[in-house]
Amino acid sequence: MRAAICEELGSVVVTEAPPPVPGPGQVLVTVEAAGVNYVDALFVQGRYQIKPPLPFVPGSEVAGTLPSGERVLVMCGLGGFASQVAVAEASAVPIPDELDFPRAATFTQSFSTALFALRDRAGVRLGETVLILGAGGGVGLAAVQVARTLGARVLAVASTEAKQEAARAAGADETLNSADDVKTAARAWSDGGVDVVYDPVGGALADPALRALRERGRYVVIGFASGDIPSLPLNQVLLRNRTVAGVDWGAWSMANPLDQRVLLDELLGMVAKGDLAPVAPRTEPLASAAQVMDDLLNRRVVGKVALLP
Helix, strand or coil: CEEEEECCCCCCCEECCCCCCCCCCCEEEEEEEECCCHHHHHHHHHCCCCCCCCCCCCCCCEEEEECCEEEEEEECCCCCCEEEEEEHHHHECCCCCCHHHHHCCCCCCHHHHHHHHHHHCCCCCCCCCECCCCEEEEHHHHHHHHHHHHCHHHHHEEEHHHHHHHHHHHHHEEEECCCCCHHHHHHHHCCCCCEEEEECHHHHHHHHHHEEEEEEEEECCCCCCCCCCCCCCCCHHHHHHEEEEEEHHHHHHHHHHHHHHHHHHHHHHHHHCCCCCCCCEEEEEEEEEEEHHHHHHHHCCECCEEECC
């Protein structure tokens, strides 16, 4: 089989590799599409808190077929950037007819993070307002759709017109450029302050976004795609009784696999009912794995990307 192998930190080589041999309780998945996530690039760069021994095959999210022909999606942790992957049989989740392989391969992480963060951590309610930073990326676009499904109004912040257009297509009520005066614009749009901030970016936008919250507003920390972990002024949390909530969906899902399966089944049910319509990702050949991860790290990607082995 072909695989993108990280033999030394900072790079991957696409080459022939021995096919995986399923162990007890495992099944072989023929990979039709592999989603590329920010965390995959961090693994390759050696910048993630978990550091697998070299060599390893990155790729945490795939969609493909079982030997029976059934279409499934899988969160596999590592090994996804390959023609085949061996996974626990229980982790293979049937794909609804509404999702093709590229959409299925880029669904679980982004949409699970969004629902876990917005509903379970921030408690978004019908009629509330949500400010979404990094709204043109895969995590941001998923958050736009989930927030709208929960009945919220969405103000989406993105760095380019193409990303803002993608956010509007996903359902955002209004968009801002990240170079705008986010605090002032968000307060004006929401009549005094937004209820929730969804922040997968960090960096310089964190402070104005925090100040854009209304009384008892909730600031949800998703990640730091900007590369800069901000220091939030705690006096701004104290003032107006605001709350800051951390979201580590990955760790939560591994510690609570049954709860995560319930969450994922809810999301797939929303897709089947037409409440969620994941955007088709950009598709690239497996040979482009290194370039795609570099594009992700440098925030050049609109939406999601799937590799086709």
